[in-house]
Amino acid sequence: MPLLAYTLNKKLKHPNRGVEKTHIQRRKLIQLQSRRKAEQKAKLEDKEREVIEDLEEVQNISMNPATYKKMKKEFEMREKDFRLNKENMMVRTMFMNDGPDGKGNRLYVFYVPDYASVADLKLFIKHDFGWDITQISVYYQYHEVTNHTGINKIEEFNNEEDVLMVHMKDKRPDTKLPAYFRSKMDDIAMEDVKFFNSSNDPDLMSTVEVESRYKFPDYVDWHSQLVEINQTIWMAKENLKYSLSDKESLDLMVQAESDFYKSSKQFEEAAKVAVMTIVETQATPLNIFNLYGDGGKKYTSAGIFIRHCDEWMVYRKYILNKEC
Numbered sequence: 068m069p070l071l072a073y074t075l076n077k078k079l080k081h082p083n084r085g086v087e088k089t090h091i092q093r094r095k096l097i098q099l100q101s102r103r104k105a106e107q108k109a110k111l112e113d114k115e116r117e118v119i120e121d122l123e124e125v126q127n128i129s130m131n132p133a134t135y136k137k138m139k140k141e142f143e144m145r146e147k148d149f150r151l152n153k154e155n156m157m158v159r160t161m162f163m164n165d166g167p168d169g170k171g172n173r174l175y176v177f178y179v180p181d182y183a184s185v186a187d188l189k190l191f192i193k194h195d196f197g198w199d200i201t202q203i204s205v206y207y208q209y210h211e212v213t214n215h216t217g218i219n220k221i222e223e224f225n226n227e228e229d230v231l232m233v234h235m236k237d238k239r240p241d242t243k244l245p246a247y248f249r250s251k252m253d254d255i256a257m258e259d260v261k262f263f264n265s266s267n268d269p270d271l272m273s274t275v276e277v278e279s280r281y282k283f284p285d286y287v288d289w290h291s292q293l294v295e296i297n298q299t300i301w302m303a304k305e306n307l308k309y310s311l312s313d314k315e316s317l318d319l320m321v322q323a324e325s326d327f328y329k330s331s332k333q334f335e336e337a338a339k340v341a342v343m344t345i346v347e348t349q350a351t352p353l354n355i356f357n358l359y360g361d362g363g364k365k366y367t368s369a370g371i372f373i374r375h376c377d378e379w380m381v382y383r384k385y386i387l388n389k390e391c
Contacts, residue, residue, distance in 0.1 A: 103301075135246055142248035149178035156181050158188060158218060159230045159252070160205075165238055167247075168196055174230070174252040179218065186214035192233065195249045197240030206232040260353055262286050264345065264368035283344050284337040284369035292330050299323045334371070341368035 149155055155178045162173040177191050189200045205212045207221055207229070218226065265286035300323050303316040310316075344350070345366050352364035352375075359365060364375040 138246070139248050146178070146249075152178070154181055155179060156183075156219070156226050158183075158226055160188070160192075160233045161230050163232055163234050166196065166198075166235060167239065167243075169251070175249055176252055181219060182217065184215055184217050185212050188218060188231070189214070193242075196247060197242035197244045198235055198237075199241040202236045202241060204234045204236065206234065260367050261370055262367075263353070264341070264350055264366065265370070282340075284340050287333070287337065287370045289330070289334055289370055293327075296323050296327050296330070337369045338371050338373075341366075341371055342373060344368070345373065 150157075158177045158179055160175050160177060162168070162175065165171070177188060179187060179191060185205050186200065188205065189203045192198055192203055193200060200214070207224055212221055212231075218224070218231075224231075264283045266283045267285040299319055303319040303323070306313055306316040345368060350366060350368075352366055359372060359374060363377055366373040366375075
């Protein structure tokens with residue numbers, strides 16, 4: 068946050084605080100900040116190392132690189148034929164538990180015939196990953212779907228918008244494959260749509276023509292503001308451990324509290340304007356599947372996530388508008 072950063076620099080470089088004690092406190096404050104950044108960097112490196120190890124475990128290919136490259140290309144050609152076949156439909160699946168293809172939630176897309184059943188989808192999974200049909204369970208809206216059910220016949224399921232959850236009863240597939248060729252879809256993230264419906268980003272704002280009196284608020288990174296305020300408070304508290312009478316740190320805490328109050332009021336006002344404008348302009352909701360819960364139209368505006376309180380799925384029960 069520029070204002071807060073300017074205040075911090077101004078406090079530290081104030082000409083009336085050039086005494087030796089202030090210099091010592093300043094150095095301690097900078098050292099504490101540097102140490103914290105180093106710890107965060109070390110944690111990030113450890114996390115990246117774990118990801119690399121997981122990938123190495125996944126890509127434990129028992130074939131030479133040339134054979135792998137050839138088989139990968141053949142797979143992509145077949146997949147392209149499936150995708151271009153007008154008699155096939157796209158089905159998004161979310162693998163819920165860990166497996167040899169990776170850890171955590173993984174999103175995969177399959178192109179199956181329009182008449183395909185859940186059992187047919189399981190055969191695709193078996194072919195690409197090695198799990199037997201008996202090891203696979205498919206869920207939609209927290210209910211398991213039987214093998215004989217046609218994917219197009221699943222109640223309220225829309226293959227263009229919805230995702231089928233896939234759970235494996237065993238971490239290891241019944242058949243160990245030499246390699247996995249199907250690529251994961253990129254994770255669905257709010258980062259990709261955070262600028263939508265914001266007046267200071269016209270390239271990504273809603274395409275709805277609106278009257279001049281209805282204007283979306285400017286995009287603001289509220290999270291970064293809060294993180295910066297919290298970091299300022301943390302640094303000031305650490306400095307106060309050395310001197311409870313350090314006016315410089317006390318001033319920083321007072322300024323941070325003032326910034327937090329100001330940011331909170333701005334957030335509240337922006338949220339009100341965003342909701343009113345979304346309703347009045349009938350803005351197009353986001354298609355982000357089950358991210359941030361099932362049910363209810365979802366929007367972003369001014370860096371704020373907004374969800375319509377209607378038809379939420381909570382513990383297998385719908386919560387209607389009147390119950391919100």
